[in-house]
Each structure stands twice: as C-alpha cells, then as structure tokens.
Amino acid sequence: MSSILASPTSPSIKDVAQRAGVSTTTVSRVLTDADAVRPVLRERVQQAIAELGWRPSLAARRLRQRRTSLIGLVVADIRNPFFTAISRAVEDMAYAAGLRLILCNSDEDPAKEQSYLELMADERASGVILAPTLEFTERPQSGPWPFPLVMVDRAPASNAADAVLLDNVAAAGELTRHLLAQGCRRIALLAGSQSSTGRQRQSGYEAALREAGLAPRVLALRPDAQAGQEGAAQLLAEPPGTRPDALLATSGLLLLGAWRAARAAALALPHDLALAGFDDNDWTTMTEPAITVLAQPTQDIGRSAAELLLQRMAEPDRAPRRIVLQGQLLVRGSSLRAGAVSAR
Numbered sequence: 001m002s003s004i005l006a007s008p009t010s011p012s013i014k015d016v017a018q019r020a021g022v023s024t025t026t027v028s029r030v031l032t033d034a035d036a037v038r039p040v041l042r043e044r045v046q047q048a049i050a051e052l053g054w055r056p057s058l059a060a061r062r063l064r065q066r067r068t069s070l071i072g073l074v075v076a077d078i079r080n081p082f083f084t085a086i087s088r089a090v091e092d093m094a095y096a097a098g099l100r101l102i103l104c105n106s107d108e109d110p111a112k113e114q115s116y117l118e119l120m121a122d123e124r125a126s127g128v129i130l131a132p133t134l135e136f137t138e139r140p141q142s143g144p145w146p147f148p149l150v151m152v153d154r155a156p157a158s159n160a161a162d163a164v165l166l167d168n169v170a171a172a173g174e175l176t177r178h179l180l181a182q183g184c185r186r187i188a189l190l191a192g193s194q195s196s197t198g199r200q201r202q203s204g205y206e207a208a209l210r211e212a213g214l215a216p217r218v219l220a221l222r223p224d225a226q227a228g229q230e231g232a233a234q235l236l237a238e239p240p241g242t243r244p245d246a247l248l249a250t251s252g253l254l255l256l257g258a259w260r261a262a263r264a265a266a267l268a269l270p271h272d273l274a275l276a277g278f279d280d281n282d283w284t285t286m287t288e289p290a291i292t293v294l295a296q297p298t299q300d301i302g303r304s305a306a307e308l309l310l311q312r313m314a315e316p317d318r319a320p321r322r323i324v325l326q327g328q329l330l331v332r333g334s335s336l337r338a339g340a341v342s343a344r
Contacts, residue, residue, distance in 0.1 A: 089302025172204030184246035192223030228257020249277030289333025
C-alpha cells in the first residue's frame with residue numbers, strides 16, 4: 001500500500017524577510033541589487049536565503065519586470081470628507097489614465113502606513129499618493145521606496161518629495177483676520193495634532209493676532225469631533241468676561257465638535273459666540289446659521305497629486321515639485337457681526 005506525502009510548502013519572500021528581520025521591501029531591494037540597502041541588511045537577507053534554501057531567481061526576474069498599471073492612495077481616514085473628495089479626484093484621474101487604484105486607510109497609525117507601503121512595493125505599484133502620518137513626515141530616513149511617491153496634506157520640511165499642499169499659514173491668517181474684523185478680541189484656537197499642517201495653521205493664527213496686538217489662546221486637542229466638543233465646552237464654561245468670544249477650529253471634525261458645544265451651552269451664533277474653521281463640509285451649510293469656513297480646493301489637490309504622480313512615472317529623474325494651493329474663505333452667518341455675507 002502506497003501513500004502520497006504532501007511536499008512541504010516552499011519558503012516565500014515573506015519567510016526570508018522574517019528570518020532576516022527585515023521588511024519584504026528590503027528583500028526586494030536586495031534581489032534587484034538596489035544601492036539603497038545597507039551592507040549589514042544585505043548580508044542578513046543573503047544569509048536567510050541560504051539558510052532557507054530559497055531559489056529567488058524567478059522572483060528576481062519578476063521584480064525586474066516593468067511595473068504594473070496599479071497605483072496606491074493611502075489616506076488617514078476615508079470617512080473624513082476632505083479625504084473622500086481627494087480620493088474621488090484621484091480615482092477619476094487614474095481611470096482616465098488607464099490605471100487601477102488601491103485605496104487604503106492608515107488611521108494615522110505609522111505601523112499600518114508602513115504595512116500598506118510595503119504592500120504597494122510587493123504588488124509592484126507604479127506609484128503611490130500618500131497623506132502621511134505625523135511620524136512619516138518627521139523621520140528623514142523614510143524610504144527610499146521602489147516607486148514614485150507624491151504627498152498630500154502634509155509633507156516633510158525638506159523639498160525632497162513631490163507634494164500638493166494648502167497654504168495653511170495664509171488660510172489661518174485670513175480666517176483670524178475675518179474674526180477680528182467682526183469685532184472679536186478673545187479668539188481661541190482649537191488645534192489638532194501638531195503635524196506640519198497644524199503648526200502652520202497655528203502660526204497663521206498667532207501672526208494675525210500679534211498684528212492686532214492680542215494674545216493667542218491655543219487648546220491642543222485630538223483631531224476628532226468628540227475632542228473638539230469637550231475642548232470647546234471647557235472654554236465656553238468660563239465666565240462671560242473671560243471666555244472666548246470666537247472659536248477657530250483647525251479641522252472640520254474639531255469645528256463640528258465646537259458647534260455641538262455651542263449648542264449644548266445654548267449660545268447664539270454669532271451674537272454670543274462667533275465660530276469659524278477649516279473645510280467646507282456639507283453639514284456646515286445645513287445649520288442655522290450656516291458656518292463660516294476656509295474651503296480647501298480638494299478637487300484640485302487630488303487632480304494635482306495625480307498629475308504629479310503621472311509626471312514622475314514618466315520622468316523619474318526630474319527635480320521634485322511642491323505645489324501650494326490657496327483656500328477660499330466662505331463667510332456665513334456663524335461669524336458675521338458686521339457687513340453683509342460674502343463668499344470670495
């Protein structure tokens with residue numbers, strides 16, 4: 001009587017990476033003789049290949065083939081309308097260019113972000129558009145990745161990567177000066193996580209107040225609606241003579257939380273409290289009064305990022321470009337104490 005024995009599973013590139021204590025991206029770079037791999041890591045990968053008896057010749061040939069028609073988009077949270085609009089614009093551009101798009105959420109988690117970028121490398125993506133986590137923008141050793149990378153919303157301080165950004169300093173300054181023009185003098189800032197975006201918006205707010213001879217008041221919060229509501233409620237519980245007469249939120253979710261806090265405190269907008277913030281989400285026009293916002297050009301951000309990626313794919317050696325777009329102040333009833341409503 002004979003029996004058939006199943007052959008053991010052949011080791012994979014992931015097994016090699018695990019044995020060597022490196023990422024699959026590093027293994028791929030060793031296989032393709034990339035210069036960016038440190039000698040100590042290259043030696044560990046080669047040793048793991050020998051120990052496992054892996055035959056990487058076929059894998060190496062595949063890695064040397066041209067890239068796929070796949071591109072990636074990694075955002076912090078697709079539920080955020082800001083990223084939803086950007087994603088739609090990128091998808092439209094990708095479809096028109098005959099490219100397939102993979103959409104991923106990092107949830108502001110550096111480990112999850114790293115995992116998705118490694119996935120893109122494994123899938124031989126032709127490029128990635130990334131809304132990076134705070135950690136990604138602040139660690140200079142990020143990359144190099146084996147694909148073109150375009151950043152949106154945030155970017156490292158260096159100009160070493162393609163990026164599409166908002167002029168956050170100018171935008172926050174414009175919002176603050178609008179509130180000052182309405183007679184507000186105790187303007188508090190509800191500030192999200194201290195990313196480059198958050199720091200720039202805080203800088204614009206503080207500069208506008210300094211110009212007016214006023215002291216800033218910044219409340220640092222998690223960038224979500226609950227934190228915005230709790231932080232705003234804390235400020236609005238102060239006596240009328242010291243509590244803010246205006247709240248400025250650095251994100252749409254913080255703005256939503258601030259609006260909820262004002263309602264809970266039974267404060268009339270804009271008589272008791274002026275309210276303004278970033279991002280022209282649908283809900284901001286459904287309230288009474290409607291909310292003054294600094295609208296980001298989300299469609300332009302998405303389209304510009306996709307165009308930069310296509311250009312980088314066609315010209316991999318060209319110098320990095322940084323596109324800085326302007327927002328639009330939409331003045332509505334939540335802040336208007338003087339003059340007529342205008343949108344410019």
